[in-house]
Amino acid sequence: MNIVVLVKQVPDTNSERRLTDSDHTLDRASADVVLDEINERAVEEALRLQEAHGGEVTVVTMGPDSATDALRKALSMGADKAVHLSDAALHGSDAVQTARALAKVIGTVEGVDLVLAGNEATDGRMGALPAMVAEVLGLPALTHARKVEIDGTTVRVERETDEGVAFVEASLPAVVSVGEKINEPRYPSFKGIMAAKKKPVATLGLADAGIDAAEVGLANATTTVLEVAPKPPRSGGQKIEDAGDGGVRIAEFLVAQKLI
Amino acid sequence: MSEVLVLVDHVDGEVKKVTFELLTAARRLGEPAAVVVGAPGSAAKAKDALARHGAAAVYVAESDEAADLLVTPKVDVLAALVGSAAPAAVLVAATAEGKEVAGRLAVRVGSGVLADAVDLDGEGVATQSVFGGAYTVKARVTTGVPVISLRPGAVEAEESAGAAAEKTVEVPAVDPARAVRVTRREPVTGGDRPELAEASVVVSGGRGVGSADNFAIVEKLADVLGGAVGASRAAVDSGYYPHQFQVGQTGKTVAPQLYVALGISGAIQHRAGMQTSKTIVAVNKDPEAPIFEIADFGVVGDLFQVAPQLTEEIGKRKG
Ligand SMILES: Cc1cc2nc3c(=O)[nH]c(=O)nc-3n(C[C@H](O)[C@H](O)[C@H](O)COP(=O)(O)OP(=O)(O)OC[C@H]3O[C@@H](n4cnc5c(N)ncnc54)[C@H](O)[C@@H]3O)c2cc1C
Numbered sequence: 001m002n003i004v005v006l007v008k009q010v011p012d013t014n015s016e017r018r019l020t021d022s023d024h025t026l027d028r029a030s031a032d033v034v035l036d037e038i039n040e041r042a043v044e045e046a047l048r049l050q051e052a053h054g055g056e057v058t059v060v061t062m063g064p065d066s067a068t069d070a071l072r073k074a075l076s077m078g079a080d081k082a083v084h085l086s087d088a089a090l091h092g093s094d095a096v097q098t099a100r101a102l103a104k105v106i107g108t109v110e111g112v113d114l115v116l117a118g119n120e121a122t123d124g125r126m127g128a129l130p131a132m133v134a135e136v137l138g139l140p141a142l143t144h145a146r147k148v149e150i151d152g153t154t155v156r157v158e159r160e161t162d163e164g165v166a167f168v169e170a171s172l173p174a175v176v177s178v179g180e181k182i183n184e185p186r187y188p189s190f191k192g193i194m195a196a197k198k199k200p201v202a203t204l205g206l207a208d209a210g211i212d213a214a215e216v217g218l219a220n221a222t223t224t225v226l227e228v229a230p231k232p233p234r235s236g237g238q239k240i241e242d243a244g245d246g247g248v249r250i251a252e253f254l255v256a257q258k259l260i
Numbered sequence: 261m262s263e264v265l266v267l268v269d270h271v272d273g274e275v276k277k278v279t280f281e282l283l284t285a286a287r288r289l290g291e292p293a294a295v296v297v298g299a300p301g302s303a304a305k306a307k308d309a310l311a312r313h314g315a316a317a318v319y320v321a322e323s324d325e326a327a328d329l330l331v332t333p334k335v336d337v338l339a340a341l342v343g344s345a346a347p348a349a350v351l352v353a354a355t356a357e358g359k360e361v362a363g364r365l366a367v368r369v370g371s372g373v374l375a376d377a378v379d380l381d382g383e384g385v386a387t388q389s390v391f392g393g394a395y396t397v398k399a400r401v402t403t404g405v406p407v408i409s410l411r412p413g414a415v416e417a418e419e420s421a422g423a424a425a426e427k428t429v430e431v432p433a434v435d436p437a438r439a440v441r442v443t444r445r446e447p448v449t450g451g452d453r454p455e456l457a458e459a460s461v462v463v464s465g466g467r468g469v470g471s472a473d474n475f476a477i478v479e480k481l482a483d484v485l486g487g488a489v490g491a492s493r494a495a496v497d498s499g500y501y502p503h504q505f506q507v508g509q510t511g512k513t514v515a516p517q518l519y520v521a522l523g524i525s526g527a528i529q530h531r532a533g534m535q536t537s538k539t540i541v542a543v544n545k546d547p548e549a550p551i552f553e554i555a556d557f558g559v560v561g562d563l564f565q566v567a568p569q570l571t572e573e574i575g576k577r578k579g
Contacts, residue, residue, distance in 0.1 A: 013509055013528060013529050013532070014528055014529075016394075017391045017394065019390075019395055019397075037510075038510070094372065095363060095366075095373060096363075096366050096367055096371075096372060096373060099367055100367075119356075120510070122509055122510065123391075126363065126375045126376075127356065127359040127360070127363075127375065127376075128359045128362065128364070128373075128375065129363070131331070131360040131363055131364050132364055132366075134364075135335075135363075135364040135367040135368060136367055138437075138438060139438065140332075140437075140438050141330075141331065141360070141364075141440065142330075142440055143356070143360060144356055160504075161355070161356035161357065161504075162355060162356060162448065162457075162504055163271075163355075163357070163445075163447060164445060164446050164447040164448040165445070165446040166330070166442050166444070166445050166446075167442070167443045167444040167445070168330055168440050168441060168442050168443065169440070169443060170438075170439060170440045170441065171436070171437055180503075181503050221372070221402070222366070222371065222401060222402060222404065223373070223374055223400065223401050223402060223403075224399060224400060224402050225397055225398070225399045226385060226398045226399060226400060227397070227398040228395055228396075228397050228398075229395065229397075230394065231393055231395065231396060231536075234535055234540075234553075234554045235554075236552050236553045236554060236556075236558065237555060237556035237558070238556070238557050238558065239547075239552050239555070239557075239558040239559075239560065240558070240559055241547075241559075241560050241561065242559050242560060242562065242565065242566055244565075245569075246543070246559040246561045246565065246566035246569065246570075247565070247566045247567065247568070247570035247571075247572070247573055248569060248570075248573050249559065250541055250543075250557060250566070250570045250573075251570055251573035251574055253541070253556075253557045254518070254541075257556075259461075259517065259518050260485070260574055260577065260578075
């Protein structure tokens with residue numbers, strides 16, 4: 001079972017996240033960046049499947065040089081190797097371009113049985129990238145998994161969405177995206193962190209991955225941002241100590257606001 | 261006038277409200293054409309409701325496979341229609357499934373896609389709310405037939421008579437190597453409460469609620485207000501309330517008229533899912549809790565005292 005895990009470095013949700021004034025892309029300089037938490041769960045799931053079925057776990061990312069940190073974190077958790085697609089020409093790529101580029105990178109990894117990813121990034125909330133990668137690769141997409149099982153060449157997933165739970169299955173190779181409730185990711189051990197330093201990280205440019213520069217980047221994007229406006233931050237209103245009548249006071253406030 | 265394809269969100273022909281919102285938005289761009297993909301008989305059931313909300317045409321794509329396979333039949337049908345009907349745009353609901361349909365369709369037909377729009381104008385400019393509402397972004401698709409997913413509850417549905425002329429279309433056979441088969445479903449039984457994403461009042465409980473049993477206090481307040489119940493991630497992780505009710509960065513985004521937070525500290529990731537609510541009320545025993553920074557009315561106190569009193573008081577006032 002060779003598994004590729006797609007990971008992404010995102011601005012820490014604990015810090016203030018901003019868009020740049022110049023081209024409306026993510027301001028990476030302004031925020032602390034971390035491996036998106038949902039990706040840790042995808043890595044964790046890959047490692048558990050590897051423990052049960054063998055094979056190799058490769059983490060793949062697309063992003064600036066600093067994204068190496070996200071790869072190192074995944075390697076320190078236990079992944080075997082990493083591939084980093086990094087090229088200035090990728091800056092500002094949209095979802096469709098990103099899906100195509102990632103599919104090309106996955107194509108450079110040999111004998112892939114399963115592609116795992118987080119169901120939704122905290123910075124984009126497109127919520128569809130794994131499925132879009134599957135579409136490019138012509139593979140089945142089993143998304144929003146809260147449980148993944150491999151049985152020979154069949155993959156079975158419990159998919160949890162607003163509609164409820166669907167039990168779904170498909171043939172390998174396949175793409176699976178994991179939801180927040182799938183597992184608790186392990187913390188990298190000291191040994192894991194040391195070992196990660198020696199694990200191979202291949203850095204690919206566009207040409208190495210066989211990607212045409214005309215297919216990626218802000219200038220060739222399939223969507224364009226016309227305008228960005230920060231919302232004024234919300235400020236607090238009235239705050240009272242409960243003196244035994246807190247509930248009544250709220251009711252009075254709601255009446256005054258014509259909410260009841 | 262060009263057609264605007266609207267993928268109908270339905271369960272066995274029972275049309276969801278978001279579909280009417282999509283049809284309303286579609287009218288701004290052209291002539292709405294509803295696309296029903298599902299088990300045989302779905303469109304017949306859905307037709308009247310679609311006609312009432314302005315569907316000029318209803319494309320009927322029905323087969324057993326359409327109902328038993330995940331997402332792919334919808335992408336296949338829409339891709340075929342994009343080819344044959346040359347629509348001005350394709351609109352889908354920004355649900356988990358809808359976002360997936362939209363993304364895959366864009367890849368398939370070589371278009372750009374915009375996800376989770378909160379508004380759409382007659383020029384095809386979509387408004388998006390990003391980073392938990394910290395920014396409002398206006399964007400448009402520049403390549404191919406625009407594919408746009410609209411956030412449920414963002415556009416007000418308006419009735420308008422439509423001809424709902426039926427046109428049968430084929431559901432292409434799915435390559436077994438690419439198919440994802442649904443073997444069983446356990447649908448969420450929502451009960452009598454409104455859907456979280458669409459409710460005008462949301463009452464949420466956090467870790468401070470203390471137990472699953474205690475969530476009855478949250479539910480009672482929600483019920484007297486006619487609202488939906490939400491929960492923080494800590495409450496969900498502690499097993500107090502099911503995951504599908506989580507509000508926040510990795511849960512639902514809600515923007516009701518009134519949001520009541522009980523025993524929720526107001527972590528940035530929780531705020532990302534509710535800070536665009538019209539009015540926020542918070543009850544927390546810690547005067548320093550960050551939720552008070554964004555609450556229009558805050559009570560520093562014990563939720564076990566304040567919430568039942570509030571429920572009772574509202575009940576009294578309603579008579
Ligand atoms: C990537 C990521 C994504 C996340 N996504 C989400 C998300 O989608 N949604 C979300 O909610 N969180 C999310 N979180 C978690 C978030 O950081 C907080 O941990 C979480 O919101 C805390 O929930 P809470 O306020 O219920 O619990 P706590 O922070 O523990 O707060 C409990 C509050 O209850 C108060 N309290 C206790 N007892 C009482 C009482 N009797 N009466 C009144 N008040 C009382 C306390 O004073 C305290 O303020 C995410 C975190 C990360 C890193």
